[in-house]
Structures are given as structure tokens and as C-alpha cells.
Amino acid sequence: MSKPIFEIVDQLPTGGITIMALRALDFAVPGQWNNLVGFKNTIRTVTGETDEAMIQQIGDRAVFLFNDKSQGYQRALWLYETVDTADAALGAAAFANKVGEKIPLFGFLDKLTPKPEQAQTIDLTVKLVVELVAFCQINGIPGDSIGDFLAALGDYGGESLMRMAALVCFDGLIPLGPDFINKALNGISSMTPKELEQNSTFNGVKSLIPGGNSAGQLSFINQSFDATKGWMSDFVSYRNLTPEKVVSNLQNFVEISKDKLDYLGAFLDMSTNYYTHTGVQTLARRLIERAVAEI
Amino acid sequence: MVQRGRQILVSLVLVVLLLVTSCAPKPPSQFDQAQQLSSQPGAIAVAKNATQGSEFNAFFPKPGNGYERLYTQEKKGFAEAKLKKDGKDLAMLAISDTSSIPSAAQKFQQSTQKIGGYPAVEIGSTQTAVLVGDRYQVKVLSRDPAFGPAERSNWIAKFDLNGLAKLN
Numbered sequence: 001m002s003k004p005i006f007e008i009v010d011q012l013p014t015g016g017i018t019i020m021a022l023r024a025l026d027f028a029v030p031g032q033w034n035n036l037v038g039f040k041n042t043i044r045t046v047t048g049e050t051d052e053a054m055i056q057q058i059g060d061r062a063v064f065l066f067n068d069k070s071q072g073y074q075r076a077l078w079l080y081e082t083v084d085t086a087d088a089a090l091g092a093a094a095f096a097n098k099v100g101e102k103i104p105l106f107g108f109l110d111k112l113t114p115k116p117e118q119a120q121t122i123d124l125t126v127k128l129v130v131e132l133v134a135f136c137q138i139n140g141i142p143g144d145s146i147g148d149f150l151a152a153l154g155d156y157g158g159e160s161l162m163r164m165a166a167l168v169c170f171d172g173l174i175p176l177g178p179d180f181i182n183k184a185l186n187g188i189s190s191m192t193p194k195e196l197e198q199n200s201t202f203n204g205v206k207s208l209i210p211g212g213n214s215a216g217q218l219s220f221i222n223q224s225f226d227a228t229k230g231w232m233s234d235f236v237s238y239r240n241l242t243p244e245k246v247v248s249n250l251q252n253f254v255e256i257s258k259d260k261l262d263y264l265g266a267f268l269d270m271s272t273n274y275y276t277h278t279g280v281q282t283l284a285r286r287l288i289e290r291a292v293a294e295i
Numbered sequence: 296m297v298q299r300g301r302q303i304l305v306s307l308v309l310v311v312l313l314l315v316t317s318c319a320p321k322p323p324s325q326f327d328q329a330q331q332l333s334s335q336p337g338a339i340a341v342a343k344n345a346t347q348g349s350e351f352n353a354f355f356p357k358p359g360n361g362y363e364r365l366y367t368q369e370k371k372g373f374a375e376a377k378l379k380k381d382g383k384d385l386a387m388l389a390i391s392d393t394s395s396i397p398s399a400a401q402k403f404q405q406s407t408q409k410i411g412g413y414p415a416v417e418i419g420s421t422q423t424a425v426l427v428g429d430r431y432q433v434k435v436l437s438r439d440p441a442f443g444p445a446e447r448s449n450w451i452a453k454f455d456l457n458g459l460a461k462l463n
Contacts, residue, residue: 004330047419140370
């Protein structure tokens, strides 16, 4: 049994490393994300309704929809939570006492283990597939419909666009460099199913990735990443994103030298859970949009 | 000795504080009742025989004249599209099967107006709806202050309401 959805949304944080890291990406998607938290607050903001009785009705319906497992919302939440690395909690604890001052990353290098390129490639591509599958679970479009997802990606805004910006910056540009799309494509197309099976990010979410077995799932991951590479490279070039720009914006709260980008990647991986945070915000928005239209 | 005693006292106070704060009952929520009802075994949010959302798509207003229509959700008993113009969100267009929520259909008993021959109501400050064939609710929800009740009624009339009625 999941925690009540209103509690999950009420408990979304308004500060901490995840929030600071996401705010640092405002330069990439200006004004798109304002960290909407709180269940009733989300109802008011999404629907424009202010009457208490109306908010009660909308919230009640959203609670029912979320708790009906056949509706896919709990699966989407599980996907977002699971793909955020298991280390995140550990990392957050290690850095918790640093919030409010600049985090001197050079003092923590011994606690950070940069991921090898292959593991980073799997993180990036699996997170993208999780977005696709969670999108289908939330919005109800058939399970492996890459085309529908692509069409929707063009209309992404708010926290969904921020999540994609963070994916591109924190899991692409920083750990893999400006050529991350090609690196990931080459990496995933030369990978064997065995290698995929040994990866913990994949193993966490594999039960919900289409494809049947790991060979089929590898090909689905490959296909999905290939289909979205155009969107991603447009995103990067249109906004003129570079690892240097991302780093200089992150330097507002973390001290890092530019030759230690792999450590910065490991730090972000360990200390943030941006997929869960923005995923809950997306899920809440969609639930509420449906609830208000159905009552 | 005094030092040690003080340390122990401080640790004890901390432990007690931790226990008290962690065991404090959760503040009640106005959504607790819905949580309880919907967590009972067998509780469902969508009726078994509800119409699939994909069957609703054909009855939505057609895009054109600068208006874009983007389908956003398609679930059992529900379909929704976003209405946009010049890149701006104007409204949400939705069809739902009230067999999952009878109270949604009951509110039309108070209806005093009609759109396209079907009972219509204004709900809250952003919504207009009609009930088609005593079962399907067609709703338009404003997402822009310039898109008011008159626009909502106009767009409801653009749905193929008679076609939808035959789905029943």
C-alpha cells in the first residue's frame, strides 16, 4: 500500500540539494519550474478553483484514482522512485549538514565514485525509458507507444520539462560530455544483454520495461533513445547548453573545479532525487486534471 | 563526574525528544475519509463496464482556425485533450463515463439550461458541462482567464454530442 497521495505531495521539500540543483537549471528552461508543492495548493494552481467544497471533491476523487492500482498511477510513482539511484538517500545524509553553505566538493572526493561510462550510459538511457513508460502509465496511452510519447514531448512544460532538462544536463552533459548523445547511442548499441543485466539501475525497474527478456528490453531501450535523440539534440542546441554552462550555474551552491566533472556527476547522482521529486509533481498534476474533469 | 552526568542527561533528553516527535500522531487530513474508503478491499475508482477512453476521441471538436487540439489522457472511462491557440493553453476538453461516479451525473438534475439539447451546468468558477445520454459527461475547463463561460458553452456545442449519445 502506497502512502496517501496527499501526504506524498504535502511532503515534497521546498529546499535541499535536489531543489538547489533544479533551480540552477532555470537558465536552461527559464520560468518553467516553480516547485509547486502541497496537495491543496496543487489543486488550486492546476484547476484555478478556490472554493473549499470544490477542492474537497477534486481531492477526494484524486485520492480514489491514485489508490485504484489498475489506473497505473502507483506504477508510475514506483518507476520514478526506483530509477533515482538507491544511493540518493545515503548521499543526502552525507551532505545534509552542508545545506545553507557552499558544498566544497573537493573535501568529499573520497566519498564519491564516478560511474564508468557504460554505467552512466545505462543510467541515461534507462531513465529516458522510465519517462516514456511512466508517461504511458499516467496518461494511458498504450505501453510501448514511442510515437505518442514523442508527440507529447514536444508539448512538455513545467516540471516535466525541468525533469528532461535535468536528465540532459545531470545524466548527459556533465558525466558524458557535450557528445553525450552519440556516446550513449554507441554505448547502448554495442552493449550485450548480459552487460545490461549486471546494471543496478536497469535491474531496479526492469519488471516494467517492455521487451519480454533482457535482449528485447535492450532493443526497446535502444529504439526509444534513438527515437528521442533528435528531440534531445534540438534541446541542447536551441538552448546552447554546454557542460561549462551547467557547471557555472551549479557553482552557486557547490564548489567544484571544471576538471572534476565526473565527480560532480557522481555527487549529483548521489545527492539528488530529481526524478522522484518532479515525477510526483507531474503525477499530481495529471491526477488532479482528471479528477476535476470527472466530478 | 558532573560533566558525565550532564552528558547522560543531554542524551536522555534527546532520546525522549526523538521518541515524542516520531510517535506524534499524524495531523488529520480532510482527505483521510477518501483515503480510507478507497483503500478498502474491492474499492475501485473506475467501473468495470466503463467505456474505454479511446472510444471518446472521435467525438471531440476538430482543430482548425488556429486552434490546436492535443490529446493528453486516454484512460478507461475518460479522455481529455488540451485546446491551444498561438502556443497558449486555453482550455481542457474532456469526456468521462459517469458510471464510475454517479454523483457526477446527479448534479444535472438541477440543470436549468441546455446546450445542443442536453442538460448543462456551470460548476465552480472554471467549468461547464453537459450530460449526454444520461451517462457521458462532456466538460470544458478554462485554463485562461479570457476563456470564459460563453467560450466554454461554444466549445461544448462543437463536440459531436449526438454521436456520443449513440455510444451508450
